[in-house]
Amino acid sequence: MKASKKLLLSLLALLLITASTFARTENGEFDNVSKDKYPAIEANLMVGLQSDNEGLRISSAYYLGELKSKNAVHQLMKILREDESYPSRIVAALSLIKIDDPQGIYMVQRTSQFNTQEGVRKMSERFYLSYLLKKYIEENPGKGKYLAYIKF
Numbered sequence: 001m002k003a004s005k006k007l008l009l010s011l012l013a014l015l016l017i018t019a020s021t022f023a024r025t026e027n028g029e030f031d032n033v034s035k036d037k038y039p040a041i042e043a044n045l046m047v048g049l050q051s052d053n054e055g056l057r058i059s060s061a062y063y064l065g066e067l068k069s070k071n072a073v074h075q076l077m078k079i080l081r082e083d084e085s086y087p088s089r090i091v092a093a094l095s096l097i098k099i100d101d102p103q104g105i106y107m108v109q110r111t112s113q114f115n116t117q118e119g120v121r122k123m124s125e126r127f128y129l130s131y132l133l134k135k136y137i138e139e140n141p142g143k144g145k146y147l148a149y150i151k152f
Helices: 002-022 032-049 054-067 070-082 086-099 102-114 118-139 141-147
Strands: none
Touching: 032 054, 032 070, 054 070, 054 086, 070 086, 070 102, 086 102, 086 118, 102 118, 118 141
């Protein structure tokens, strides 16, 4: 138990340290240094998705979502469908929503309806409903203030 807590804390520290790698400018784009390194970063994270280490899989899935990596959609869908780890499935669903790929969004929507794990189903539903709300507000900017009371 203590070993898993230490591992979790180490991974969290690693995530915080590496977060600066993904520096963004004010408009949300990656700066020139990160753009140059993007293919290598993406390739390493894709390898991390296939790891036996659950923490590495989860953090790789999370950062691929942050990078909005279209190349990761199919692997994230596989994790959402088949992974035995509850946290891995949740992070995969979140990353698919962040990437905003139609196939990934559809997978999260279907997971929210038909997944056998209740927690995964509920979190996928929240992610999907938040995605729909965001899209509605983008299309109808004047009506966003009336929807502020909605909580998922």
